[in-house]
Amino acid sequence: MDLKKTYIPRLDDILGGGVPKGTSMLFQAMPGIVSDVFGYQIISQRVQLDSEIGFIYTNTRTPIEIERVFDKYGWDLKTPLNSSQIFFIDSISGMMGVPPMGKYIIDDLAKTEEIVIPAIEDIAGGTAVIENIATLIDSIGADNTIKCIKMLNEAAAKHEVNIVYLFTRWDYEDQLVEQLRNLVDCEIQLFSIEEKVMYRQVFMVVKSNWTRASKCKTFFELAEPGGVMVFIPKLLVTGPYNAGKTTFVHAIAEKAVSVERQAFELFPTTVGLDIGHMDYKGFSADVFGTPGQERFDLLLEPLARESIGTFIIIDSTKPDTFARAKEMINMCQAEALPKVIVANKHDLPGALTPDEIKKRMALWEDVPIVPVSAQKNEGVDKALDTLFDLIYRV
Amino acid sequence: MIPKIKTGIAAFDELIGGGLPDNTITLIYGPPKTGKSVFCYHFLQQAISDDEFCLYIMTDYNLFQLEEKMMQFNWLIHEYLQKEMLYVLDIASGSIGAIQKETATFKISSPQNPTEIISKIIEDLQYIYQKTHRFRSVLDSTTTLFSFNSPILIVRVLKSYVMRIKVAGGAGIIAYTEGAADSQIETMLKATVDNIIHLDGEKIDVEAMTGCDNVSANYKITDEGLCII
Numbered sequence: 001m002d003l004k005k006t007y008i009p010r011l012d013d014i015l016g017g018g019v020p021k022g023t024s025m026l027f028q029a030m031p032g033i034v035s036d037v038f039g040y041q042i043i044s045q046r047v048q049l050d051s052e053i054g055f056i057y058t059n060t061r062t063p064i065e066i067e068r069v070f071d072k073y074g075w076d077l078k079t080p081l082n083s084s085q086i087f088f089i090d091s092i093s094g095m096m097g098v099p100p101m102g103k104y105i106i107d108d109l110a111k112t113e114e115i116v117i118p119a120i121e122d123i124a125g126g127t128a129v130i131e132n133i134a135t136l137i138d139s140i141g142a143d144n145t146i147k148c149i150k151m152l153n154e155a156a157a158k159h160e161v162n163i164v165y166l167f168t169r170w171d172y173e174d175q176l177v178e179q180l181r182n183l184v185d186c187e188i189q190l191f192s193i194e195e196k197v198m199y200r201q202v203f204m205v206v207k208s209n210w211t212r213a214s215k216c217k218t219f220f221e222l223a224e225p226g227g228v229m230v231f232i233p234k235l236l237v238t239g240p241y242n243a244g245k246t247t248f249v250h251a252i253a254e255k256a257v258s259v260e261r262q263a264f265e266l267f268p269t270t271v272g273l274d275i276g277h278m279d280y281k282g283f284s285a286d287v288f289g290t291p292g293q294e295r296f297d298l299l300l301e302p303l304a305r306e307s308i309g310t311f312i313i314i315d316s317t318k319p320d321t322f323a324r325a326k327e328m329i330n331m332c333q334a335e336a337l338p339k340v341i342v343a344n345k346h347d348l349p350g351a352l353t354p355d356e357i358k359k360r361m362a363l364w365e366d367v368p369i370v371p372v373s374a375q376k377n378e379g380v381d382k383a384l385d386t387l388f389d390l391i392y393r394v
Numbered sequence: 395m396i397p398k399i400k401t402g403i404a405a406f407d408e409l410i411g412g413g414l415p416d417n418t419i420t421l422i423y424g425p426p427k428t429g430k431s432v433f434c435y436h437f438l439q440q441a442i443s444d445d446e447f448c449l450y451i452m453t454d455y456n457l458f459q460l461e462e463k464m465m466q467f468n469w470l471i472h473e474y475l476q477k478e479m480l481y482v483l484d485i486a487s488g489s490i491g492a493i494q495k496e497t498a499t500f501k502i503s504s505p506q507n508p509t510e511i512i513s514k515i516i517e518d519l520q521y522i523y524q525k526t527h528r529f530r531s532v533l534d535s536t537t538t539l540f541s542f543n544s545p546i547l548i549v550r551v552l553k554s555y556v557m558r559i560k561v562a563g564g565a566g567i568i569a570y571t572e573g574a575a576d577s578q579i580e581t582m583l584k585a586t587v588d589n590i591i592h593l594d595g596e597k598i599d600v601e602a603m604t605g606c607d608n609v610s611a612n613y614k615i616t617d618e619g620l621c622i623i
Contacts, residue, residue, distance in 0.1 A: 029509070031508075031509065031512045031550075031551070031554040032509075032516040032554070033509075033513060035509070036509075060506055060508075060510075061504070061510075062504075092506060096506060096542065132509065135543070135547065138546045138547035138550075139544045139547075168508075170547065170550030171554075172550075199516070199520070
């Protein structure tokens, strides 16, 4: 199959190499996530690298503002504009009272398809970026928007144009969102994974007609310049001295490396970091284990800031270290991070049950406690599932 | 007792039992030129006095003009700005092509791009949340947003905004010029907020407020701001 690249990192792999000609894609973004960068990146890279042609239909940013966004991400728009490789369909400037700019100008959103369809013919084989469906829905109504998208899709299929819709999902009915999904060949959701206010952005393919795309979540960041960049999340493993952090890191990340010093300590203990990488149920992350001694507390905060979730490892047989565990939670500001307490060494005599641990630690909130034996690899998957459930609770 | 946050209008705070309920959102609405923006300046001034962070979203004036307007009442924001406690989102300058540099505490957006507005607000909230869980937020005003967008879209945007501010622990005020949208939209707008205060040029009316009776008082705008008489 002849596929066009999206030039969004990881997305092409997930989609089996790219997007077939004449198909439609919908980027559905949770409020607060700018989906337009995805559209701009696709068109700018195709124009630059594949000498494609295309247009940007806009009802939210004026062409001048779009030029500025391209500049910010380091993509050249002036050259393809001058050579007419890219043109605008300006459906906003009129409304804003600034001079419109573009090959086509729309002063009445109800006439959208009348003007966009000929534009699709102009760019046969190319790429059309349409932003933003939300404005269309709230201006001309859901039914008209759906009718319009159907007509644009037909024209795009006929002229082998790849059409990219950008859609901010405000509080629309599920039914409408479902209808939109049924109209397109591929839907990618952009959302954030958050705990209180701290958050990380994620994209996920929820539908693709030409390939069985995995529903894995890819963390991303917007780099200036650069655009959409994949972000490899970090998981933090922390806890008091000799609780079994290194063993746990090795249990979840097979090839982890550790910096250890044995000579001056009774037990081999970590004085640097345990670093590993794990792939688990379509989720990939770097794992960092911190040393438990107080003199390394300095490391905690910066690592926690970069992390999306934390395991706090405690030794179930040593209640006298629980206060230290609590102190470490506070120190790494883990309050704003999804976290799971791993009650390690639960198989040893004298190990406390999760309920007893909860009481002894006097936890101020409901932090899940999972009994684990990192040594025997018992309960490790349960701990991972529990943390991921927290992280992905959207 | 519900924790209160002072509006900065002392006599009015007394009237409503100490101030607005903390971590709620208040709609300030009324006809044009009745002192809605002055109310916002009071609210900001109180943040300065109480050493609290403030997120200020402006749609009809820029930061320089805000500084001038505050100065009319002898309120100086310069030092507060330098302490990086004021986070400004300027929605007035973006679309007219004024190119200003964004900083950690100064961002620009355009009234017709609510997706970008909310994304920049979230960015600010992430910064603020790292420093404090108690802050104020001012949106002056929604009127411009309504005039550049389909009104129902703006109601959706405001719902998202209100949710964000409250989750982050803030207390916010939203200004709106009566009649800018139709009555159905106004009803939806009122349903989005916790407290409603009406200004008509002579009388300030608490139409709804958690844990407070519906009170009203006469006022006038003087060179000391909004004064209850």
